[in-house]
Amino acid sequence: MAERRSLLPPGGQAFLGSAVFASAVTTAIFLTAFSTQLLRSLLGWPGFLSIIAGLIIAALASLWYRRTHLEWHGTLPISVVVFVGWAVLSVFWSDTTISTGMRLVYLLSFGFLGFYVAVLRDTIQIVRAVGDALRILLVVSLVLEILSGVLIDQPIRFLRIDGNIATLGPIQGVFGTRNQLGFIAVIALITFAIETATNSIPRRVGRWSLLLAAASLLLSRSPVAIGVVAVVAAATLALFGLRRVPAASRWIWQIALVTGLAVLGVIVWIARLRVIELLNAGSEFEVRYRLWRSMLSYQSQDGLQGWGWVGTWPDTPPFLWMNLATGRDNSTGLNAYLDVWFQLGLVGFFAFVALVGLALVRSWLLASDKRSIVYVWPALILVALASVSLAESSTLFESGWMLLIICAVKASRSMSWRDALPKRDPVPLEPSPK
Template sequence: MRYPTDAATRSLSVLVLFTVFAGDVWRNLLGWWGYAALVAAITVVVAVMMTRRRLWGAVAFWRLPRTLVLFGVLAVVSLAWSFYPGATVLGILAQAATTLGALFLCAALSWPRLLSALGTALNGILGLSLLFEFVVGAFVRSPVFPFFTDYGDRKVPNAFYWSQADLFHGGPIQGIVGNRNLLAFVAVLALIVLAVQLAQKLRRRGPALAWIVVALGTLALTRSATAVGALVITAAAFGVLVLARRARSGRRARVFAAAAAVAVLAVVAVGVLWQQVLSLFGKSEDLTGRLDIWNSVAGLAAERPAFGWGWVSYWVPWVEPFDDLAVRKGVTYLQAHNAWLDVWLQLGVVGLVLFVAFVLGAWHRSWWFAVEEPLDGKGRALPQVAVTLAPALLLTALVAQSFVESRILVEGGWVLLIVIGVKTKLDLQKVDQDLGAHPEPRPAGLSPARR
């Protein structure tokens, strides 16, 4: 497939990715109305760009995964039984805007260019975050609130601060996204992208290593256990993919079976040593209040188990039942901190089945993409390249995070999920893809282990 990529397309792609992964910086700078205006403007530009570049045909709904289409239809139709119809309308609009951005990235960029845009956006977030925390810590020397807020003289929970000025105290830092777990997960994604680019020489060695140091430093300063856990799981998945690549086609099933067995043993070990694991990461027994939130969400979801309470994306704290569903230390939470519980709550068992099916399909295609050999224009096998590992590794990180955060359903998490789920399907039957390398072809079926 030929991708009509020019400077405008690349710049817009970086802006889309920066905005979905660092939406809080715009909200903190411009306020919610300013943020809404910015998102609306970007959405219009994306739609115009797709029209001018004739990209709509590449992502027509009949080309998309059926489970994704059905999930989207269910979210829209849930307006008919939603307990909070106004909030559902806002949630549908937000989901449509982020989905449009994801489809634009699928149609406009090849995998190497997509990784380049993603890496630029993530590195920008990390670099600006460290600069922001340095300025706050060195010159302001006191916590900073988001702009356009006025809390008066009342005591404000720490979660409301944009930065707590803790850089020179060893952290945890929150960066421009205003949340240490979000910033840490950006660092995890950046590490994946940088490692893939470095392995395939898609980025110069010196700058790539420098940004890896920045990402590792940011991860250390955030002290986020959820992000570290996602990174460990992703590293394990990388090991499995490397073994599967080196194995002959007939033995890959054994590799995956052995990996599944090890994963089960690891889960059992974590269960047995649960207290020690919590102590290692400095977590309380209730996982920083998550157990209470999960119990509340599960109890509410059980009241409408089949089709849920209606789609809402982010929880809206001004409507029932979200106004008091999850409140801890004066903070009203805007998510269930578990994407699967969140989907069950909003769209019931039907929505959860569709969502699980879509994620499993995307995971299957991304892992197939990672281990199978690419083909040239004549259908001959080419040597494997690092860039094909990226979708599987990124999706693994997203899924690992989804059990303690609901970010896979909104903004950057949703965009990345859609990009991986849709693009792997669109490219499933294609040959001679732009993978950032054009080596000499070799006979099909000859794996690296037998060369």
């Protein structure tokens, strides 16, 4: 049989299959995913979607020309397949079939980009790429905030920058809202800390990076981000405590930790009315609480299916009804778990909880057992995603969704029941530049 000829010369094929090209595509993916608000403001939806399409084409080419070097065994977690599959099926009962289909393509696009990064890059390489992207975007954010709030003393409306840096915030940077900036700053703190601890960057760069992330977090004045930081700090202390425990008795401490969290959860549930009363003292929680009650009242009659996947809310019923009821234009349910429940019903809710839970448990066990500190990064990122999902829906979209897929795939490849199945040995890869 005649051998199929490629349209590309051998040099082009070698470049597309090289580690250098994979590294460049990965960095471009993170820069795009974390700056979606900025890109849409500058280029509009057509330009932004063109960038996404270009990244997908580049990722497909990279995967194709490196396919013989990759181990595909146990690559995609079943929990991801179940959740995404149910979301795709929701197109059949959604009242907005075309809109649901288009938004599912958007969800799948960022999911595929996350899958590409997780399969082709090692964890430390992912940490470096995230760190490089966030350093650039946080610096750009502070520069634009200084330009708006100090130099011209005018808001930059099309970038949603209010120019409040002269009064020490709240600022939004290039991320659209203060809560999103605050959450990105939390991701940056985790990433820069791991970069510094693993000596992946010079110590001086690491210290300045941590200062940059901390300043962005404080200037955002985001109560949501402050809460996430508190949870991540507690998880970090617990995780490093477990890493110091002898391996033989570590499982006992893991069980004790789970038991303590369960008891705390029961106490919070019993005292929920008092907790809600305390939290309701602030307007930030009041808005969310009214919205969540409205979502429960407008829940689909078929509680198993939901209304159908739409991602960010369109200006159509039943989402329009909830915005009218709360007197505020909400683009999400401000809670990833309730958002999934509302759009995909109980089946989607349990599938999403299973996806987050399995990824978190696997990553946590790896981070507590493995010697390398780089395993801590996926665990803490998942802790941040799981906790922010209580007050924001960012885990379901763009960079949040992509980080969830990356961490879930990485955890599954390192700890999966499919490890018992026979494997084939991949062809060794050439050394990576990072």
